[in-house]
Amino acid sequence: MADKIRVTVWNEYRHEKTDQAVAEVYPEGIHGQIASFLGAEADIVTRTATLDEPEHGLTQEVLDNTDVLIWWGHMAHHEVQDEIVDRVQRRVLNGMGLIVLHSGHLSKIFRRMMGTFCTLKWREAGERERLWVTDPSHPIAAGLGEFFEIPHVEMYGEFFDIPTPDATVFTSWFQGGEVFRSGVAYHRGKGKVFYFRPGHETFPIFFQAEVQHVIKNAVRWAAPVNGPYNDLGRAPNYKANETFEVTD
Numbered sequence: 001m002a003d004k005i006r007v008t009v010w011n012e013y014r015h016e017k018t019d020q021a022v023a024e025v026y027p028e029g030i031h032g033q034i035a036s037f038l039g040a041e042a043d044i045v046t047r048t049a050t051l052d053e054p055e056h057g058l059t060q061e062v063l064d065n066t067d068v069l070i071w072w073g074h075m076a077h078h079e080v081q082d083e084i085v086d087r088v089q090r091r092v093l094n095g096m097g098l099i100v101l102h103s104g105h106l107s108k109i110f111r112r113m114m115g116t117f118c119t120l121k122w123r124e125a126g127e128r129e130r131l132w133v134t135d136p137s138h139p140i141a142a143g144l145g146e147f148f149e150i151p152h153v154e155m156y157g158e159f160f161d162i163p164t165p166d167a168t169v170f171t172s173w174f175q176g177g178e179v180f181r182s183g184v185a186y187h188r189g190k191g192k193v194f195y196f197r198p199g200h201e202t203f204p205i206f207f208q209a210e211v212q213h214v215i216k217n218a219v220r221w222a223a224p225v226n227g228p229y230n231d232l233g234r235a236p237n238y239k240a241n242e243t244f245e246v247t248d
Contacts, residue, residue: 004045008066011037013050068097073107093189097222102199121157129153134171140217149208154200192222240243
């Protein structure tokens with residue numbers, strides 16, 4: 001990994017172009033807002049990529065120079081090319097971090113990494129969400145109180161069809177009575193994956209300090225660590241470390 005954590009923020013960038021209400025909340029795009037507050041950190045450098053760029057902005061060169069990929073998608077999951085999904089998956093398995101936000105739960109890459117449908121209940125009513133820290137020892141929860149609230153959100157409710165997480169960092173409660181595993185962490189190969197629920201496009205959620213704090217923590221947690229096994233896709237015939245004889 002480089003001296004600074006190299007983050008690529010990927011966004012469909014469709015809502016902001018077609019829905020004036022979304023454009024007013026995120027005039028620089030959701031990707032632009034996330035890249036802006038992350039890029040203000042001394043140990044993070046950012047770039048952005050969007051769906052309509054060649055190769056969705058995720059060329060092999062871009063991914064090879066990305067330590068953590070942040071993914072926001074909603075209305076065009078089906079347009080993401082399978083070749084690009086394969087490319088991203090391979091990088092994650094070999095150490096790149098992946099942070100999937102909000103409606104990215106139905107993205108091809110998140111479903112690929114989970115191996116499940118990743119479906120859930122939802123309701124768009126602008127209700128309040130309270131996110132409880134349910135793994136206070138996890139690095140992603142560092143610097144937070146017992147809970148924080150977001151005043152207006154789209155509800156996501158259980159059952160959330162995901163594998164049992166390595167850690168459930170946050171669990172949400174909504175005014176309508178539902179609960180949801182809203183911050184879940186996984187290890188996949190050498191890589192780390194974090195799903196974080198908040199982030200509906202019509203609300204200024206990515207401007208909220210606590211949400212930004214969680215994403216910053218998640219970037220630092222998901223960043224690769226130096227270590228062996230640079231390509232887990234290889235299965236080499238391995239020469240013995242010690243001399244030995246096989247006897248009857």
